[in-house]
Each structure stands twice: as structure tokens, then as C-alpha cells.
Amino acid sequence: MKTNTIVVCFTINGEKKELQIPAAISALELIRDVLELKGTKEGCGIGECGACTIVVDGKAVNACLMFAAQLDGCEVMTVEGLSPAEGLHPIQQAFVDRHAVQCGFCTPGILMSTQALLMETPHPDRQQIINAVAGNLCRCTGYQSILGAVEDAAAGGLKGKSRQKTF
Ligand code: FES
Ligand code: FES
Structure with a gap:
């Protein structure tokens, strides 16, 4: 056929x-x-x-x-378009800093939901972040670290020890 x-x-x-x-x-x-x-x-x-x-x-x-x-x-x-040729995009770095990645299967999807959110709403509040990633399931990490990573990315990618823990 x-x-x-x-x-x-x-x-x-x-x-x-x-x-x-x-x-x-x-x-x-x-x-x-x-x-x-x-x-x-x-x-x-x-x-x-x-x-x-x-x-x-x-x-x-x-x-x-x-x-x-x-x-x-x-x-x-x-996600390939998000990643710079070298190093990590600030959203990716925030996920690393927050330990918001384990097996990583969900991660590209959550990064892209985050990217879309920040393109439309550069300074989202907690509820807007929750709404933006509500359709992304993660079986490993727990959502608090993911929400914290998105908050850090929105705040300009706070790094390492300087970040505030929210979980
Ligand atoms: S593979 Fe598309 S929503 Fe699960
Ligand atoms: S890190 Fe494994 S599904 Fe999210």
C-alpha cells in the first residue's frame, strides 16, 4: 500500500x-x-x-x-535547542544545583515547560510555576526540588551554596 x-x-x-x-x-x-x-x-x-x-x-x-x-x-x-554548545543553560544549571534530576527521563520535558513559562512570564509566582509543570510527571525526584529549580532559574539561576533551600 x-x-x-x-x-x-x-x-x-x-x-x-x-x-x-x-x-x-x-x-x-x-x-x-x-x-x-x-x-x-x-x-x-x-x-x-x-x-x-x-x-x-x-x-x-x-x-x-x-x-x-x-x-x-x-x-x-x-531541549537540544535550549542547551548551549558548551556548558549548561541556566535552567539546566538550576536543576543540577537543586538535585532536581535523578534518572533524567522527565527532565527534558520539564525543562521545556520551564522555558515556555519563563518566555511568557519571566517572574512567575509559585502557583504559576506549579501550573506550568503540572503536566510533567516525575517518578524519581520529588516535586519540591523541581519547583525550587524553576524558582531559581526564574530568579536568574542562583548557584550552589548561595541558593535558598525551600525544601
Ligand atoms: S509521551 Fe507525550 S505526554 Fe507522555
Ligand atoms: S528524574 Fe526520573 S522521572 Fe524524573
Whole structure:
């Protein structure tokens, strides 16, 4: 049977792409399998866990719930686009400093939810932070350290001993 294909044009992590792809694949399949950007994770595949969170036109979305075709004309960021060529992005550093990473499976998704939050609301309050990461499940770390890391990132990435413990 012939597979229907479509052409999608979008920007991902600052690079323009024009790709012919199977019409029915998800944005997550496009990112992981076609572009081989493996930082974005597949957990549940049904919009429940947040592991696949990416930023599309400034909003955090679950890539498993989008068709790749819906990315046409969009500006997309994955965790690879967040990370500088060397070292860590301030959000990543805040997660390290707060010990907010264990197995790390949830982490790219939470970083991208945080990035979307801080793009829209540079100085979020605690409740806005909770709302922003409410769709991201973590089975390891406990949420207090994650919330603290997002607070630190919003405050400008307080480092090491200078940070205030909130847990
Ligand atoms: S893999 Fe997309 S929400 Fe779980
Ligand atoms: S660090 Fe393991 S799922 Fe969050």
C-alpha cells in the first residue's frame, strides 16, 4: 500500500527545515525518528506524562498529541535547542544545583515547560510555576526540588551554596 506523504516547513532550534514525511506521523515521531533529536522522550504516548514536551511558537505542547503536519510554519524548540554548545543553560544549571534530576527521563520535558513559562512570564509566582509543570510527571525526584529549580532559574539561576533551600 502506498504511504501518503506531505511536505512540512518549519524552524527547529533555529534551523529551517522542509521535509517530505508520512502524512500521519506525530510531531514526536518527526522529532525523534526523522530528525533523530532524541532528547525529547516518549513516555505514555497519550498526553499524560509530559516527557515529550516541546515549545511550539512559545507554548509548551505534548509532541505525542500533535501531528507533524501541525508544525508547518511553526517555530519549534526542543531541549537540544535550549542547551548551549558548551556548558549548561541556566535552567539546566538550576536543576543540577537543586538535585532536581535523578534518572533524567522527565527532565527534558520539564525543562521545556520551564522555558515556555519563563518566555511568557519571566517572574512567575509559585502557583504559576506549579501550573506550568503540572503536566510533567516525575517518578524519581520529588516535586519540591523541581519547583525550587524553576524558582531559581526564574530568579536568574542562583548557584550552589548561595541558593535558598525551600525544601
Ligand atoms: S509521551 Fe507525550 S505526554 Fe507522555
Ligand atoms: S528524574 Fe526520573 S522521572 Fe524524573
